Structures are given as structure tokens and as C-alpha cells.
Amino acid sequence: MRLPQRVDHLIVGSGFAGLCTAIKLTEDGETDFVVIEKADDVGGTWRDNTYPGACCDVPSQLYSFSFARNPEWSSSYSPQSEIWAYLQQVARDFDLTDRIVFGTELVQATWDDDAQVWRCRTTAGEVVARTLITGTGGLSEPRLPAIDGIETFQGALFHSARWDHSVDLIGKRVAVIGTGASAIQIVPEVQQVAAHLDVYQRTAPWVIPRNDRRYPRLERLALRRVPALAKLYRTGIYWAHEGYVPAFTWQPRLGAPAEKAATINIHKAIKDPDLRAKVTPTFRLGCKRVLRSNTYYPAIASPNVDLVTDPIARITPTSVVTRDGVEHPVDVIVVATGFWTTELPIAERIVGRQGRTLAEEWADGGMSAYKGTTVHGFPNLFMMTGPNTGQGHTSVVFVIESQVAYLRDALRTMREQGYGAVEPRAAAQRRWNAMVQRRMKHTVWNRGGCSSWYLDAHGRNTVLWPKATFTFRRKLARFDADAYDAQAARPTPAREAVA
């Protein structure tokens, strides 16, 4: 599809959020939209993260759309390939492929207050849109570590989310930097083929057992034939995961049984007391994302693996040198150091009513939005998975569906009331964020004794939602026009504003 000159709605990204938005807008008859996607396929993070062992740590029955359940998941925690294939299938089933302009990136979107439109520059040309909906995710831009000499390394070096499949790891000396959710899935795979693997750990994570199970054919048949069964599974998993909420958001000590399970996980796989001590976390479970694996600790205990806990001092053309002066020769370095999460790159590309970018707006106080979705000074902007919508315990798809419901009600209200632009009031946004940050003080993320990618440079958690997800859904169930400044649609309608 070619980029049109004007649309009612411009959706950026075709991962879970972008696809969900496109499907629901179509359902409402809001068909004048286009999705731009910088890559050549749908899938977002599930297209990009192709590292060996990539898998979801939220059960697929819940980590999928409520309106497009999939009875064919092979196991409770699906691998990346299945989730990506699921998203491709959803795009086909809902006839979205022709609505997506692939290979097209948003360069800049600038609000034009007179015409009440977003004027958007993309790599495929310009487009004018009444509303701008970002579905660009919080975990899409790899964050490379600033390590001295990293650019001088002569072997292969790549980020976990940009896996270079042309590099053969068999018989090589490999280094994995990081021990987060990606690394703990990569390490057991690489350990099996590498001659030697060094795992560079800065902070030991909590890793609990992964109760995975394959769905037998008969069970999949039942899920296919009896949709109520799939719904029951989903509901059961949802509530089981909400069970983590009190420990995460109210009383971190409630996480003690899970800490015990993780400690047993360590003791079962690792006999060496020094190594046990090195992998045992020193903060409360949940403060960083809780990881699930049955294979990580056995891999760490393997004879061809060294867990290196001395900080990295520098990288040379052929080695990693730690601060204790030891030089670790290496052929391939995998950088599993996470993503830009509290300084979203998309924020630099969106220019609001005052001529300031979202990034400038957020530079002093950190990211903030109203209900994680709309932003004062940025009319008709809807951010899917915006500030403080992230989840440490359950499926982000539930959050996305809640935000899309809010967007639909906003568009319905605008249509019915003849509004050309809506923007949350500064006071409403301030009150919302004061509530979020007040609540945040009780959470394990803020008082669990760790630093994490949930916290920004000011130590504020601008990533996660500090209550149950059903509360989030309830708060976004209706577009609350009284919290917004609304402008009547100007006589020059958006469609003539192209000129």
C-alpha cells in the first residue's frame, strides 16, 4: 500500500498495539486510517526478537487478543515463532495487510492547531492525520552499553533484539552481557553449542521455575471445539496472575514464598556454594522483573560456562577485560542489556501545541501522561502502552485492549459532540500522576532494594502501573470528557487541510 496524503487516523507500529487499534477502529466504522510500520512485516517485538530460546514468560492463553483466541498454542508459554505467526495470522484474518505501509518510519509529527491535524513526515512522504496513535511499544529500541573500547571489537557483536543469525556459535568463545529476561533465555541455548561461554552479571535476578506444559492434541481439539473452555483457561490464568498484585504493589514480604521457590531452583541446579552465592539476589523478589526458567541455573553450572561478576572495565579487539585485570578472550559478544524504556525514542519525534517535543516536555519531570494514554499539550495523541501502563506480572495485551477501548470512546465522543481536538487538562494529568506516584511508594519496584529499567534518572517509576489491571481497565472504561479541553471542529475539515 502507498502512503495516502491524509487520513483520519495515523497508527504507528504493527505489533499487538497497532493491530488491536486497527481492528477495533474498523469495527467502529472508523475506516479512514493507515498503519505505518518501519519493518517489512507485522509483529513488533515478536518480529524483532529472534534470539535462540526467545519465548514469552506470560502464558499465551492470556498473551493474545481476547477477540482472537488461538486454540493452537503448542504449550502454555509459546516460543517467539508462534507468537509472531499468530500476529501475522491476525493481520490476515482481519484484512489489515493492505492497510499497512511497510518500510515506513515516522520521522516527525507536528500538531497544527489551526487545522486541528497532525502533520507527519515519514520516510515514505508526508501524511496529515486528525489523530495520531502510537503503538511503538516500550521495549523496541535496543540500549547498547557504554563500555570503553566496545567499538574496537573485531569479532561479531550484536544486541539480543537484533540477533545476527549469520554468525555460527558452534565451538566459539561467546560472551553474554546481562542477566535479564532475554539473557536467561539465551544462555541455556548458547551453552549447548559454544566451546566456552562467559556470562557477565551485574545484578543477580530472581529466577523462579517455569511451569511450562505442552498441550496434547486432544486438549487442543477441545480448545478448538469448545470456545468456552479457552475462555475459562484465560480467565483462570488472568486471576492467578493478579494474585501477584498485593506482593508487588502493597506488601513486598508477600513475595517470600516465591523467593523460596527461586532459592530451591538455585540449590537444585547449583552445588558450588560460591556460585550459589553469586546468583542469589540481594533485593526483594519483584523489584526487577521476575524471570522464569528451568534451564538457566543448570546452564550456569555447566563446565563450559563462567559467571563473571567483576565489572567490565573495557573491551579490546579480541577480549573483555574485567576490573580485576583479567582478560577474557572472546569471538562473539551478545549484548543483552535491554531497551530504552524511560526515554522513549518516539518522544523525540512528536511536536506538540507549544512547538516542543514530548521528549523536551518530559526532560525535567520524566514521562507522564493522563491515564497512560493522552498528554496535555499534545491534542489528539493517543499513546498505546504509554507512561505507567507497564506490567510486572501479567499480559500487556490486557492493558492494550483497555486503552483501545478508551480511544474508541474518545473518538465516539468527538464524533457525537463535534469536537475537532481533545487534550487532557494539565490539572487532570497532574492529579493522575500524583495518584500514580503516591501509590508507587508502596510497591516493591520502589522499595525492594534494586535499581531497574522501571525507574528513570530521577528515580521515578514512570513505566509500571501500580495497581491491579482490572482497576486500570475500570478507569479507562469511559472517555471522561470532563478531564479534557475540547475544541469544536473548525470549519476547515481535516480532509481539506492537506493543501
Ligand code: NAP
Ligand atoms: P533487561 O531486563 O533490562 O536486562 C538487561 C541486563 O543487562 C541486566 O542484567 C542489566 O544489569 C544488564 N546490563 C545493562 N547494562 C549493562 C552494562 N553496561 N554492563 C553490564 N550489564 C549491563 O533487558 P532484557 O533482558 O532484554 O529484558 C527487557 C524486558 O523485555 C524484560 O524485563 C521483559 O519485560 C521483556 N522481555 C520479556 C520476555 C518474555 O519472556 N516475555 C523475554 C525477554 C524480554 P542490571 O540488572 O544490573 O541493570
